Amino acid sequence: MLLLEFFLTPQYEIPSNCGSKVLRLAVCAVGIYLYTFPLEMDEPIHVAITRLSASSLAGGGLLTLHQLLQARASTLARTPNELKKSISSLSFEECSLGVCHLLALLWDCKGEGTDNFAFDATVNFLERCHQSQIQQCPAEFVAVVKSAVRFAVHADEQSATSESTGLPVQESFSLRLVGPLLESTEKFRPEPQNITSADSAFLQLCLSRRFYDKARCVLDRDAFKVTQLLCQSLEDCAAYYTAAGDIWIALEEYERAFNALDMALSLPSIPGETDSLQVEAFKRFALLSLMLRGRVTRPPPPSPNAEETLRMATYHKDFAQYELVFHQRNLASGARASPNDAASQNSLFSFLSDRLQNLERQVQLHAAQLKEDKTIHLALALLT
Template identity: 25%
Template sequence: MNQNINSVESVVAQIQGLSSSADDVTHLHGLLKQSEELLQSESTRLAPFLAELDPSKHSLGYLYILEACTTAPKAKEQANELVLSIARFLNDCAAEQIHLAPDKFVSVCKRFKDQVMLLETPLRGVAPLLTAIRKLQSSSSEHLTSLHPDFLLLCLLAKCYKTGLCVLEHDIFEVDQPTDFFLYCYYGGMICIGQKRYRKALELLHNVVTAPMSTINAIAVEAYKKYILISLIHLGQFSTSLPKYASSVAQRNFKNFSQPYIELVTCYGNGKISELEAYVQANREKFEIDHNLGLVKQVVLSMYKQNIQRLTQTYLTLSLQDIANTVQLNSPKEAEMHVLQMIQNGEIYATINQKDGMVRFLEDPEQYKTCEMIEQIDSSIQRIMTLSKRLTALDEHMSCDSQYLAKAGRERQRFDFDDFDTTPQKFNI
């Protein structure tokens, strides 16, 4: 076969002739690499050639031409046609072929995301990007790709929170780029907040706040602000001291960039609704600029819940009027609505006597002996065992890593000898 590639037509011919077997595709990959400069120079006239290729059979060649075709900026009227072409490709392409050029595949997907945002139709990008993630991950759902943050961003903009949760349910153990991890956890935390899955949101935001960082970044600062608010909403408390394993950069700088939120924590800790509401009103503009005013209002509402929960630790029965007076609610009816909502959410266990307006607080009815609870406990145990095996394997890998051992040896002199375990003799540091 003639392999003198000096025109787009000859490139297309090679793609059509070398896409039937794995060996042919590997050979084609080398030819396509040699043709990149040609394709880039002809980028403005490549679109019609895509019609001559089948994205399911000629995936690698289609990808190269599509990537070159999308290099130049597109007007809004051209974006719709481009979105359709890329969506079709993402749905039909063969994973084993696009794995030969993952960088180009990611590049096309990111341009696809840009185009649907240009069209202000983020919903159109959700399903194709989810498909792209699955194909890029191949056999492992534990791999965080560069497409995860873009997918979650589109889910947020399109309010497809449940679709976003489907990737957040998987544990992540492999990360391509640190920035991807920051954005993945931040957008994921916002999706969980939208679904009121505060425990998972705290986990993701905690990952951002405590992740290694050499310099402060805007993503981490915004995550820290939301981390404070969700902690108050879900836990009713927040410690301004970060864990020891958080970076020194984070420990030094977060408070400086989040002063209104730190003061909100202090005000919340005083337990006085009137003071908290006055503080929120005085700093309303600051919270609005951060797009956090809605969460701040939920913080205020959570104080009512926290005060009601404290009553359950002291009293067995209490009237709605007494609850309203103690918690600083306007009326017994308002107190009843708060109590009913908390019962429905499983935050307290109580019954309300409608005749005399008395609330009876109960013990947690969970006996931990149902089939569902046993399955849940077993699932948690299995997950912990899997994580333990991974940590053991990672520890063994690090103990044999020459770069890590060399760095640990250089830094040893900066600390007391007792801060480190004795180094195995077989390692020459």
């Protein structure tokens, strides 16, 4: 305010040699004042969002709005009822950035009534959101998408349990979400080749609910560009490629599945972030590698310590079970196993046998640590 008074008060003289710089400062000061003053005077948040969104359509304001909402996030998060009222009063198309911020905050508020409102509002938002605005708030958009997917999958699982017990069944949340989520995921990408965290969430929904054909819209493109801005973490990237591999397997597109899983295994192996997903990816990759190439073409993810030894013990047991299911599925049509199928199966069991022998040696090597962790009995049980 003092800076503004300096420029608007006549008695202050401006030196002629700094006129252009002072003019630029004056314009900035006026802009900041006009954008921030109403919020400082407790302007209702939905009114501020509407005003700043309207100004952004004329070429400015989105960045200011984004920063203001981030600054007020902790205050807004304490008032879920006010968040609901604000969301309900906004245009989801014209105020997409503001709605996205408010939805991200609302999803963090716990409560069944809040979650159902947030889901309904999210579906509406995803149907109407403006492309240029959601690209300005990537972290908030991804948070909204992930929350909606988690809610839909969990709610449908609960609904399936209700059906088995004879209770009334609700409409599938996942079916309501999948269409709008696909449309907004495509809007969120700056270019078709971008891989985003929203893509990962969409594939997780498709994989969980077996919407394999719908997943083709995301997978059947030349996607290769991963950017830190749009893919929030390496875990999201690993999840994208692992889910892609599983979906291509379900669609019996084995070469594409092989390539997707190979990409998942090509990412850095980071404990607690990508390593568990890569172990799952390697289960499928090894089998596909044997089927398509006759050998396992790359080593498993690194497992340098006792915890990884136990993890690999679990992995080998699961892998053997997965192979049996996979092989039976291929023969479900009643076709006879070809000599190549038999050779692949023999190669697989030979591979497993060698790996299990090596694993047994690793368990013995780390026996002291496993005993100290009280997990030696689990490791030995998994080896039998």
